[in-house]
Amino acid sequence: MNDVITCIICPIGCKIMVKKDRDKVEIVGGNKCKRGEVYAKDEALFLYEKNDSLILGAGIDEKWLDRKEGISVKNMPTYFGKISYSMQKKNNVLKIKVTGSAKPRKGFVLKSPFLHKKIKSVSVNSRKWERFSDDEVLFDKLPAEIVIVY
Numbered sequence: 001m002n003d004v005i006t007c008i009i010c011p012i013g014c015k016i017m018v019k020k021d022r023d024k025v026e027i028v029g030g031n032k033c034k035r036g037e038v039y040a041k042d043e044a045l046f047l048y049e050k051n052d053s054l055i056l057g058a059g060i061d062e063k064w065l066d067r068k069e070g071i072s073v074k075n076m077p078t079y080f081g082k083i084s085y086s087m088q089k090k091n092n093v094l095k096i097k098v099t100g101s102a103k104p105r106k107g108f109v110l111k112s113p114f115l116h117k118k119i120k121s122v123s124v125n126s127r128k129w130e131r132f133s134d135d136e137v138l139f140d141k142l143p144a145e146i147v148i149v150y
Helices: 035-047 063-064
Strands: 002-006 015-020 025-029 047-050 053-056 069-075 082-088 093-100 108-111 120-125 127-129 136-139 145-150
Touching: 002 047, 025 035, 025 120, 035 069, 035 120, 047 063, 053 082, 063 082, 093 108, 120 136, 136 145
Parallel strands: 053 108
Antiparallel strands: 002 015, 015 025, 047 053, 069 082, 082 093, 093 145, 108 136, 120 127, 120 145
């Protein structure tokens, strides 16, 4: 999938074209410096902006969650503000904590890292949640503690 990421590292605001695979990011062009390339790669794997939403976890490889501590992203800058999140898997349950100042106009989309498992149920901040599909969860506000059962 190809996407354009706006770099926010410096005032230039380069529009960087990236080609994304599930766990690989290739810079196609648009960056004027190496810092922009690093920013675009990190953002494409862990989070990115799309249609006034913030997409989380689209590049997370499910094997990364086999580590006891899971994965975490801390204070990642975005167009909508900073965001941090962590994911931890135990059996068929994925726990995600999302914090930060980010306020995307159309909310957040959490992509499931599991390609061959369907989401069965979701809770957000200890409440049963209906805004999900087989492979993503939609939510609007931070902080959010999300529990996904597969």
